[in-house]
Amino acid sequence: MKQKTDGLEYYFQPVLDALPDNFRKMIMSVSKEILRELEEIRVRQGRPLMVYSRGRDYFLCPDGSVSRYPKKAYVVTDQDARCILELISDYSIYAFEEELASGYITLQGGYRVGISGKMTSGKDGIIRFQHITSFNFRIAREIRNASNKIIPYVVKGNRIFHTLILSPPQMGKTTLIRDLARQLSNGFPGFSGVKVGIVDERSEIAGCYQGIPQNDVGVRTDILDGCPKATGIIMLIRSMSPDVIITDEIGKPMDVMAIEDALNAGITIITTAHSHGLEDAQRRPILRSLLENNVFQRIMVLGNSLGTGTLEKAYDLIEGKELLDRPIR
Template structure:
């Protein structure tokens, strides 16, 4: 486990984890959940582990909040209002507790009683077998569709990195990433903690609609990337950006193409055939499983994209058998 996480955990819990688990056993750890008055819960990809001998106490919660805010809760007031904090290493800590409301808006989260420590992880190569389907020298406008834990963010991050650096089928491009929830680049103090490529500029913790327009105006990107579009204002900004000539790669919550078509806010994107490629993902049997790839007319191109499951999975074993050649771009 990343030492950056261990230093935030209560000492007793950190010691238990270090003694009970080795590094190989922790490779597919996804979350650590801490609730005042209850035992710690560790969530792995396909199982959970309750730490019966440790109970998270109120004083532990107070200490943890002080650590993640660097002993200045006011410094992170905006992040706390959003319900999560990003720490060094790109790990994200969700919080819940009593909410203070003013004029119908969340002012602060007080008396924090639950923490969800989400373990950040990169899967370089997770998107490489999609490239032949979505890139011909330059990236096609692409939309990733999938439910929670289907690997959307992991694949989107790897696409951004690949487009930024260049690969066999795609030239290197300037990428503007609008990372509203700091999940893709996982910026800490403005610096990405994940590798999103050498030509990528990141706008984090900024609403998507405003961020897209800011990046198009100020950073002259060739590719615009954004996670979890869905609101009407997101769609308006996305269409404006496309009309400036940039390529786009985005993700959206959904279970199928039919699910996507039922989303009223997305109809302008669908009707104008903005996306050249739609990629539908599933969390089963593992995150990153490709159900199908479709063109702008919703014609299915393929259901057989090899190695995607293993690429996004957390196995140490590389079961990739497709030769992708050497990068010709640097």
């Protein structure tokens, strides 16, 4: 069912397709200002339906208006929850066993639905969902050229530096490296494209649906979707001869070993980590060992002093100096 309203095309159609009809109608009648910056649709069984946009949340009322008061809001029924589960899995729960066990499903278009509910551990020791009662539809946006601000610090001539991007959650890390992958892969004026490998453990960067990237990650890009980072990095080195490997959210000791393997193979690594800044990162054992071994040549710190996705600081670790005198966006 394709529905469009004048001017505002519903770029998140796959998300609407995964919602029951009454939800679709409610969401369609929300004001365009909210829809344009829609970030999340939160569905919790037995509780009010909510949308998150422009930095705050709104309760959705049955008539499609938004409210600040939960009392007026539409309350999600168990029928709704069942219906959503059928729709997001294309009526085929059996085909999404692994995704369900890891807590999310990727829809067509690369949109992700986080799920939670009652879990139970089976005889084989694997923990599975017994009842799924909460859904978080994340409306990820591809922001083209989001990485323009950091490219001058990451690329010099035809040389790409080993880069670590530090950022608190929800500051546009993934959007940034997705666009970085696209630009490095396609090339841009003054830089010819290189082979890029992405290890996309949680299907966030490329948003693969059945192995095909739904986001533009460039023409010279290969993706290992749903693969653990450490294994994926080593597989890419062996099989796809990438020039650059891009991956998201390192944090395990195994990741560090894989990154060192990649460096030894002469491959550039660009990765991210949850952190509020360099000092914060140095307090965390895994990141500290990477920093002390001088693995990375550039550190970029994201924040929100000038709005989401502000580049707060850029460090050049080769010469040990800061590259920015003030935050840029």
